[in-house]
Amino acid sequence: MFTYSHTIKQFTRILLMATLPMAASTLALGQSHNTSGNKALAATSSLPASDAEIANAVIAMTKAEWAADIRDPNSIVEQTKDMADDYTEFRPEYPTRLEGKDAYRRISTASAISSSRTISSEMFNPKVQVYNGDVAILSYQYVGMDKDKDSKTETTRVKVTRVYVKRDGTWLLVHKNVGADPLPK
Amino acid sequence: MKRILVVAMLVAASSFVFSQPTLGSKNQKGNDEQAVRQLLKELYTALGRNDTAALDRIYADDYTNVIDSGVLTTKAPRLASIKSGELKFESVSSDELNVRLYGQTAVATYRATSKVQFKGQDIGGQFRVTVTLVKIKGRWQVVAAQNTRITGQ
Numbered sequence: 623m624f625t626y627s628h629t630i631k632q633f634t635r636i637l638l639m640a641t642l643p644m645a646a647s648t649l650a651l652g653q654s655h656n657t658s659g660n661k662a663l664a665a666t667s668s669l670p671a672s673d674a675e676i677a678n679a680v681i682a683m684t685k686a687e688w689a690a691d692i693r694d695p696n697s698i699v700e701q702t703k704d705m706a707d708d709y710t711e712f713r714p715e716y717p718t719r720l721e722g723k724d725a726y727r728r729i730s731t732a733s734a735i736s737s738s739r740t741i742s743s744e745m746f747n748p749k750v751q752v753y754n755g756d757v758a759i760l761s762y763q764y765v766g767m768d769k770d771k772d773s774k775t776e777t778t779r780v781k782v783t784r785v786y787v788k789r790d791g792t793w794l795l796v797h798k799n800v801g802a803d804p805l806p807k
Numbered sequence: 808m809k810r811i812l813v814v815a816m817l818v819a820a821s822s823f824v825f826s827q828p829t830l831g832s833k834n835q836k837g838n839d840e841q842a843v844r845q846l847l848k849e850l851y852t853a854l855g856r857n858d859t860a861a862l863d864r865i866y867a868d869d870y871t872n873v874i875d876s877g878v879l880t881t882k883a884p885r886l887a888s889i890k891s892g893e894l895k896f897e898s899v900s901s902d903e904l905n906v907r908l909y910g911q912t913a914v915a916t917y918r919a920t921s922k923v924q925f926k927g928q929d930i931g932g933q934f935r936v937t938v939t940l941v942k943i944k945g946r947w948q949v950v951a952a953q954n955t956r957i958t959g960q
Contacts, residue, residue, distance in 0.1 A: 624903065633850070644954075650909065679893060698853045708907070710905070710907075712916065712935035712937060712955055713935075713955070714935070714955055714956060714957060714958040715958055716935075719903065719916055719935070728942070729824070747879070749868060749871065749879060751871065751950055751951055753911070753912060753941045753950065754910065754911050754912070754941070756909070756912070757909060757910075757912040757939075757941070759871075759939050761871065761873055761879060761951070761953065771881040772942060779877075781873050781877040781879075781935055783873055783951065783953040785914050785937070785939055787909045787912065788944075789909075796907070796909070796914060797914050797937060799873075799908075799916075799936075799937040799955055800933065800955065801873065801875070801877065801935075801953060801954070801955030801956070802877060802956065803877035804876060804877055804957070805827065
């Protein structure tokens with residue numbers, strides 16, 4: 623699937639030939655650096671109850687998207703069901719901003735034919751900012767593992783910001799920025 | 808019969824009027840977009856001048872920024888880093904700006920070109936930037952950002 627598997631592999635700088643636990647433990651070390659002296663980085667515990675509910679909802683929506691990809695990389699419609707029609711996205715490998723849900727679906731459909739597929743997707747250090755009850759900004763580190771036809775695995779690390787907006791009572795993903803998340807030096 | 812027809816026409820006309828976006832709301836959206844674009848200009852200027860007083864006004868208290876290294880930073884450490892000279896901007900410019908408004912929230916996306924040093928090392932370049940702004944107590948402020956370096960540099 624396009625979102626977190628095949629095209630992400632094009633991030634050659636951030637592909638790691640490491641095991642998932644190794645990447646995760648390194649990430650945990652990086653986290654202690656990130657959070658030093660900053661209570662605001664706690665995931666959702668510092669939010670008012672109503673905002674925490676929204677935060678949990680958008681995190682769940684993100685994980686549901688990944689689960690759909692793991693179950694079936696070709697389930698593009700299901701994976702993008704929470705995406706706004708005017709969705710936009712930034713990725714390092716794009717020459718420009720990706721504009722629209724339809725464009726995203728076309729690229730995802732083309733990417734889904736790859737022999738490699740995602741077998742694990744994990745979210746680390748989620749941070750959600752909620753405003754006015756109708757906007758949620760979710761940032762997190764993603765660690766995923768892909769397996770190719772020879773059972774060779776590759777681990778991916780990226781840092782992501784997602785912007786969700788509530789329209790007519792429904793939460794929709796309107797934008798995503800996916801960037802490199804290099805290992806701490 | 809004529810009276811019924813007239814009343815029906817009036818009801819239809821009024822529902823049509825009320826179903827259309829009012830001129831006021833269109834103007835408000837236009838004003839908000841203008842205000843957001845202006846604030847972004849002020850942001851680039853403030854960064855280019857390493858003006859922490861201006862940045863303090865532009866960034867909301869719970870501002871977060873996912874920087875190029877993947878680290879999530881917040882307002883206080885960012886301002887402290889600029890104030891100390893550890894993080895030093897020479898220039899910041901942008902193009903391909905797109906602003907989308909969702910009520911009291913705006914999502915701005917653009918390409919930024921910056922000349923900037925961190926601890927004396929050049930970390931500038933071109934970035935895909937996402938900035939989310941929220942109108943807080945009648946004033947637009949930047950609440951979140953992510954800078955993704957454009958590869959091939």
